[in-house]
Structures are given as C-alpha cells and as structure tokens.
Amino acid sequence: MSTFLLSAILAAVGIVSVVSLIGAIGVASFVLVSGPLAYRLVITALLCFSILFEIAMVVFRSLGIIAEGSQVITALTLAFALVGTLVGAYFGVKASDKTQGAIERANETANRALAEMDPEAGRRVVRDTSRTTA
C-alpha cells in the first residue's frame, strides 16, 4: 500500500467527516429554528461557519500551519468580515422588506382615501400628483 494512497484516503475521510458534521448541524439548525426563511438561513450559516472555523483552526494548529499570532489575527479578521457580511445582508434584506411593506400600505391607504372622496376631487388629486411627479 503506497503512502500516497493511504494519505489520500485519510484526507478524504477527514473531509467527509467534517462535511457530514457541519451538514448535520446545518440541517438541524435549519429545521429547529423557527422564523422567517432569511433568519433561519443566516443563523444556519453563522453556526456552520463558526464550527468550520473552529475545526480549521484546531486542524491547522495541530499540523503546524498556524504557528504565529499574526496568522491567527488574519484568520480572525476574515472570520469577522464574513460574520459582518452575513449579519449585514440579513438586516439589509429585513430593512428592504419593511420598506416594501410600508410602501404597499401607504399605496393602499391612498387608494382607499381616493375611493371615499368626491370623484371630481379625486381626479384633481390624481392629476396634480401626476403633474408634480412627472
């Protein structure tokens, strides 16, 4: 049995075990966390990323790849950047949803108000509005 083949098998087994572990945690968190889809996705991504980061740090440390403080700081900076991106994306999506909802509600209120008004006054409001927005 060549050393290369054995090393390849060991590496493949290690990768499969890590992927299965993170996948199981991801599926469990996605199923168990209740709430909107975006929220569940972000929680799952944060959880999976944190565990992957921990495993990578432990493995790299034991292999001697990460030996200096500056390398740890670089890895942590990347991790914080990714966490910040995920959280920022979630709040961005949430704010966009809120804005969309507010616009729809305002439109509905305006339409209902127009429907209650005198037809002539309603036409005048619509005409003035289209003139100012044009």
Added chain:
Amino acid sequence: MAVRLAKWIVFGVVLGLIPLLTNVAKIKILRDPSSFGYPNEQSLTLLQLASYKGELLLLAAGLSAAGVGDLIGSRLSGTPGIVAKYVICGFCLANLMAVCLLYPFVSDLYQRFGRDQIATVTWLSVGLFTAAVLTSGVCVMLAGVQPVAGGQPVAGDEPG
C-alpha cells in the same frame, strides 16, 4: 421529538459505548494489555485506547446505518422538510462510506502503528463518530416528523 431523541441517545449511543469503555478499563485498571495491539498500550490515552483498533469506527458505522434505516423506514412523502430528510440521509450515507473506506486499513495495520499513526486514526475516528452521532441523531429526529390525518403535519413522537 425530544423523548425520541433522548431514548436514542441513551439506548443507541451511550449503551453502545459501554463495551469500548469496559475494554479501556480492563487495560488501564487491570494493566492487562491486548494480545494483538500496540506494544505499550499503557502509555496511550483513553481516547486512543478506545479508537486505535477501529472499534469506534464500527460503532460509527452502526449508528449511521441505523439512522438511515430509521429515516427511510419512516414515511417520507407528504411530510414536511422532505429536502432536509434527503440531505441528511446523504450526509449519513457519506459518513458510512468514509467509515467503510477507513476501517479495512485500520484493522489491517493497527499492529504496526506508531504514535503518529495512532494519533491520526484517533482524531479521524473521533471525527467520524461525532459526525455519525450528529447525522443519525438528526435522522432520528426527522423520522419522528409525521403527517396527521387533517393534513397539517406535526413534529412529534410516533405512537407507541
């Protein structure tokens, strides 16, 4: 779901680990080394003793296979989270295949292992066992999600 998971942890995982722990205790307390094994077994840690011959891999294979069987045995169509069920089933099978790939080499070569090889096999075994526990735990959990007669599915224990 929690009761089902607790039963599985106690009777599937913890009780399954007892033979390994008994063997480790035999070696450590009675100072009675195995007939075929690492020459200086007393110098190994508990985790290494429990895993360097591949016993933990066998337990992981059993757990993964049971998890897949539990999920496939439950009703798949018409239940919620069908995609999650297929995904976790895939992870479980991948884990099982990884164990099947590693075990023949470990069982064949463990008598010639040095300290480094024992450490590698230990970490891989622990990783595969942890992955097997998690994947099959999620399988067991999702297998308990059943549709009810009214059409609205619920997550709960199966009757009995």
